[in-house]
Amino acid sequence: MNITAALGFLWDYRLALSIGLGNTLYFTALGLAFGLTLGFLVSVVRQAGHPVLRVIATTYVEIFRGTPVLIQLFWFFFCLPAILGMELGNVFSTVLTLSLYMGAISSESFRAALKSIGAEQRDACVALGLPARVSVPYVILPQTVLRAVPTLLSNCVTLFKESALVSAVGMADLMYQGQMIADSTARPIEILTATALIYFVIAFSVTRIVSFYERGYLARMRL
């Protein structure tokens, strides 16, 4: 096997791989949008909500952090429709699983950031006569988000990589397309290596952005 031949072979499948990557990014993006919103709300509930809501939120987080994502996906794909007696479709199951998983892991990041905003900042808000309708959106929330960004970005990388599992319920993501090509051409080495590389390059870039941000922006603000 030589490199030129391998690259030529991969080049022939660039369209199929791009479609796969597009789908992976699409599902990741949906999971991020719903998951981050959910994660933030859950962290607020766990910090300040009614005790009953707090127990529910904590149980949810522990279950989704403590079980394999593949089982969650299968459960929503096979079991939930059986219980409800209706088809949910694999797109719905996929987005639901990714969102709930992201919600669970990101709520921990938000919670840690919320906790790290000291009592002194809250005292300053009182001393300045800022009511909650001002202190929450202008003081607490921006600092929470700024501090949570590094861990949230690694949560995003985790979700991006975990999303490869959705190929198991027949979603044509990058992993699925890679497998299909590998099976039909019987050349798994080139194609699976290339697929892994694509995942790696994207995940690695995001990780680099995190450390850049931590050293630059956060350090400058001394957050």
Place this chain on the structure above:
Amino acid sequence: MSSSFLNVQGLRKSFGGHLIVLDDINFQMEAGERVVVIGPSGSGKSTLLRCVMGLEKIDRGRIELEGVRYIEANPKSRKDNFVDIPVRNKVGMVFQHYTLFPHLTVLGNLILAPMRARGESRSVATERAMQLLARLGLESKAGAFPGMLSGGQKQRVAIARALLLDPKIMLFDEVTSALDPELVTEVEGVMLELAEQKMSMMIVTHDMWFAKRIATRVIFSAEGRIIEDAPPSKMFTNPSEPRTADFLKKVLHVETIS
């Protein structure tokens, strides 16, 4: 009801019910007075200021400003205090650790409360803020983030942020304790300037020379009580209470050798 400007009546504050930090504090001051609170650490000086600011839930007593009760313990239940927020908002406070908002610029720190809590327009708030910053020699720092400032600059910004809300009284809790020695004077200078303008102030400090200079009255507190309350001339030269004398001997001695 009393005619005093600030009136603290029967104030008791404990933490967790058993650690009584302030025990039946009665304290009055008139407008324009500058009361410096001294005492050993842990004697409840910060707690007293925090109660006046409305940052702590009090167990007993009431606090009035200009004859209006704005904080009162609820004697029947251990529930929340009565708090009159508009009156409480006439009190300003500066803390030891600056507590600037790190994600906002200096100007952003100053105009947040006037704009968002008091409904001032951005242009009016900005103009007032810039004037005040200019007075404090900080106008070139308006666009800087707090993390880029020296401790002395941060503390002056914190003072400006409180002043922009036109407080009737300012509380200063060890505002120079975290500063490098060479930065102390620039902050104390601002406070002396405020004194000239007859700002009412309560000041906690360990700097006895500064206390002597700025105070119209000095209070020595220990173990949650006011032990002695006297003008600086008397307090620092001829205190009535042996405990005050002991304390002063210790701190002044330490300061002269260090």
